[in-house]
Amino acid sequence: MIPIILSGGSGGRLWPLSRPLYPKQFLALHSDKTLFQETVYRLKQLGLEDPIVVCNEEHRFIVAENMQNIGYKAQDIVLEPIGRNTAPAIAAAALIAMQKGQDPLLMVLPADHIIEDMKALAQATKTAQEMAEQGYMVTFGITPTEPHTGYGYIEIGQALESEAHEIAAFKEKPDLQTAEGFVQSGKYLWNSGMFCFKASRYLSEIEAHQPDLLAHVKEAVKNARYDLDFIRLPQDEFEKCADISIDYAVMEHTQKGCVVALDAQWNDIGSWDAVWAVSPKDSDENVCQGDVIVRDSHNNFIHSQDKLVTVLGVDNLIVVDTQDALLVADKTKVQDVKLIVDQLKVMQRSEAKHHRTVYRPWGHYDSICHGERDQVKRISVKPGAKLSLQKHNHRSEHWVIVKGTAKVTKGEESFLLTENESVYIPLGIVHALENPGKIMLEIIEVQTGSYLGEDDIIRLEDLYGRV
Numbered sequence: 001m002i003p004i005i006l007s008g009g010s011g012g013r014l015w016p017l018s019r020p021l022y023p024k025q026f027l028a029l030h031s032d033k034t035l036f037q038e039t040v041y042r043l044k045q046l047g048l049e050d051p052i053v054v055c056n057e058e059h060r061f062i063v064a065e066n067m068q069n070i071g072y073k074a075q076d077i078v079l080e081p082i083g084r085n086t087a088p089a090i091a092a093a094a095l096i097a098m099q100k101g102q103d104p105l106l107m108v109l110p111a112d113h114i115i116e117d118m119k120a121l122a123q124a125t126k127t128a129q130e131m132a133e134q135g136y137m138v139t140f141g142i143t144p145t146e147p148h149t150g151y152g153y154i155e156i157g158q159a160l161e162s163e164a165h166e167i168a169a170f171k172e173k174p175d176l177q178t179a180e181g182f183v184q185s186g187k188y189l190w191n192s193g194m195f196c197f198k199a200s201r202y203l204s205e206i207e208a209h210q211p212d213l214l215a216h217v218k219e220a221v222k223n224a225r226y227d228l229d230f231i232r233l234p235q236d237e238f239e240k241c242a243d244i245s246i247d248y249a250v251m252e253h254t255q256k257g258c259v260v261a262l263d264a265q266w267n268d269i270g271s272w273d274a275v276w277a278v279s280p281k282d283s284d285e286n287v288c289q290g291d292v293i294v295r296d297s298h299n300n301f302i303h304s305q306d307k308l309v310t311v312l313g314v315d316n317l318i319v320v321d322t323q324d325a326l327l328v329a330d331k332t333k334v335q336d337v338k339l340i341v342d343q344l345k346v347m348q349r350s351e352a353k354h355h356r357t358v359y360r361p362w363g364h365y366d367s368i369c370h371g372e373r374d375q376v377k378r379i380s381v382k383p384g385a386k387l388s389l390q391k392h393n394h395r396s397e398h399w400v401i402v403k404g405t406a407k408v409t410k411g412e413e414s415f416l417l418t419e420n421e422s423v424y425i426p427l428g429i430v431h432a433l434e435n436p437g438k439i440m441l442e443i444i445e446v447q448t449g450s451y452l453g454e455d456d457i458i459r460l461e462d463l464y465g466r467v
Contacts, residue, residue, distance in 0.1 A: 001129060001196075002075065002104045003043045003051040004093045007036060007063060007111035008083055012338040013271040016325035017303065021354040025112040026062050029275055035112045036066045044072065045118055046125055048107060052097060054078045054089045060230050061361035061464065074229075081235035086193075087249035088241040091206050091217040092233060094199040105132050106202065108195040108246075114278060116265030124262045128196035130162045136258045137205060138164070138196040139251060141189025143263035147179035150270060150335060152191035152247075154259050167257045170247060189261055193268075195246065205250045213249065216240040227465045271334040272318040276301040290321075299331070323356040323366070361464040362387055363440070375452045379433075381406075381441040386434035388462035395449030395456060397425040399433070404441035407434040430460060 011024030018024035025036040033041065043051060050073055055063050057079040067074055078092055090108055097104050107125065115121050128138040141154045152173055157166030170191065174182060182188035206214045220237040242249075251257055267278055279287040279301070286294050290304030295312045302309055302319045309321050318334055320327040329337065344352035357366045362385035368376045381387070381404075389409065399408070400422045407416055408423055409432040416436075417423060425431045427449060435441035459467045 001107050002049050002097050004090060004097075004106050004108040005036075005039060005043075005051045005053045005111050006086060006089055006108065007053055007055040007059065008080065008086075008089065009110075009112070011112065011270075012341045013335065014269075014275070015337055015341050016322045016327050016351065016355075017305075017320055019352070019354055021058060022062070022359060023059075023112075024269065025110075026059070026066060029269055030114050030278055033070065034066055035114070035269065036063070037070050039109065039111050039113065040067065040072050041070060042115060042118070042121070043107070046122055050075045052076045052078065052093045053111075054080060054093050056083065057081055057232070062359060064229060076231050077229060078231045079233060080238065081233055082239045084238065084241045084243050086246045087206065087210065087244045088213060088217050088238070090195075090202060090246055091214060092221055092238075094202050095218065095221045096231065098199050098203075103198055103200045105129060106195075106197060106199050108197075110193050110268070112269060113192070113194075114265075114267045114269055117263070120262065120264035124260050124264070125196070127162045127164055128260050131160070131164050131258055131260070132196045132198055132201075135201055136164070136197070136256050137201060137251060137254045139167070139257070139259050140192045140194040140196075140262045141259040142192045142266045143261055144183050144188065144190050147176060147183045148190065149173060149176055149179050151268075153179075153182050153188045154191050156187050156189065156259065156261075160258055164258045164260050167251070167259050170252055189259060190266075191247070192262065192266065194262075195251075201256075202250070205254050209253045210242060210244070210249045212240075213242050213244070271337070272301055272320070272329070273331050273334050276318070276331070301331070325351045360387075361385070363435075365445075370452070373448060373450065373452075375447040377445045377447070379443050379445050381433065381435040381443075383435055383438050383440065386463055387432055388457075388459040388464075388466060389430060389432040390457050390459050391428055391430045392449070392456050393428065393458070394451035395447045396427045397431075398446040398448075399423050399425065400444045400446075402442050402444055404435060404439050405437040406441055406443060407436045408432070409434075432461075 007025055009023060010020040011018035014024045017027060026034050028034050053063055053074045060079055063077055076096055131138050153171040155168040157168035159165050216237055220233040223234050225232045267274055269275055276287050281287050285299045287301045288294060291308045292302045292304050293310045297311050298315045300317045302311055305322045316331040318329040318331055341352055357364055363381045365377045365379045368378055401417045401419050405416055405418050411429050
């Protein structure tokens with residue numbers, strides 16, 4: 001059985017911690033591992049093969065680093081040039097999985113869920129495998145613990161063998177009264193977004209119900225380009241795919257669908273109240289992360305990234321402070337955080353897309369301050385990593401080494417700099433920065449010029465395929 005990990009999405013309801021360029025699956029919201037790493041580790045505990053990961057092109061190096069940091073490797077990392085929901089993503093993964101001439105079972109699951117009870121997961125996976133081998137399209141339904149309005153529901157149909165049931169109907173996210181009726185009836189499960197089926201079965205279902213979609217995905221996989229450890233799907237073909245989920249494309253139409261109940265302390269960590277629910281709390285039911293002081297307050301979630309946050313005499317609040325944005329919300333309104341993100345997008349605010357600290361394959365940089373004609377960054381370069389050979393048309397740069405050793409290319413010159421040494425890179429000069437050492441290289445970069453945007457980078461050579 002090959003796991004297919006779907007690592008798309010931006011986790012908008014977990015803003016400002018989760019943003020499109022560094023979304024929630026790469027955050028450690030539940031343990032010392034990221035949600036993505038927890039997912040990979042969980043699959044290894046089940047004894048499954050190395051996964052195929054489908055992710056956004058902009059996340060490719062974050063995925064690779066997440067895998068490397070826990071000592072695991074993906075069979076393939078498939079890069080979507082544009083988001084087209086789950087049905088095309090799974091179709092691409094299924095086609096790639098079958099390229100070795102086999103017809104494997106696929107275990108499809110999102111990268112950002114929490115599952116605490118591994119024994120229950122193993123039993124449900126065994127049942128799903130048995131049904132999938134008989135040609136069923138299996139979805140996992142979560143035994144509900146409350147009348148949640150943020151999940152879709154699955155109505156349980158007639159019992160099948162191996163503790164599985166037919167699917168009577170899929171239900172959209174209900175209002176509270178409807179959700180209460182679902183839970184009280186005992187005939188409904190939460191729709192988890194997890195699936196199990198044979199690769200060929202899924203492709204035949206897609207061909208029956210979405211033939212145009214399958215044709216475009218086949219063409220995209222046929223013309224995919226291998227780049228380092230990644231499979232790049234061509235945008236011109238993949239963007240022709242319908243933007244549709246597997247539920248709408250297949251599961252609501254198949255005659256061979258079934259659902260397996262999963263009662264395993266599952267949570268999709270879709271909003272801040274969900275993070276509060278799974279986090280350790282103090283005696284007043286507060287979750288405090290970072291430098292936080294709380295007095296006379298109850299049932300709050302308070303997260304501080306890099307400064308002291310204090311709260312006094314408040315209840316049922318979400319307070320999330322990051323380097324460049326602060327969210328204060330009533331806990332009952334957390335489903336509406338996306339409305340804030342939508343407003344930021346309309347205003348074209350950078351906070352809608354990325355953090356002040358931006359991650360790159362070579363390391364990361366923190367934009368410390370920004371003026372009309374100047375910008376200061378703290379740049380951290382991993383051992384052995386190198387920024388692209390590049391030049392700028394609108395800015396010059398001053399570099400001061402504060403930790404480690406830098407190998408600097410400046411025009412025709414190449415030389416080493418160590419702590420407290422500096423170099424000036426004039427406008428238009430070809431340059432590069434490399435860390436030849438064994439510890440992190442840290443520099444302070446002062447940019448000056450008429451335009452300081454990241455798109456004023458002309459790459460000439462790059463280790464990471466970004467030219």
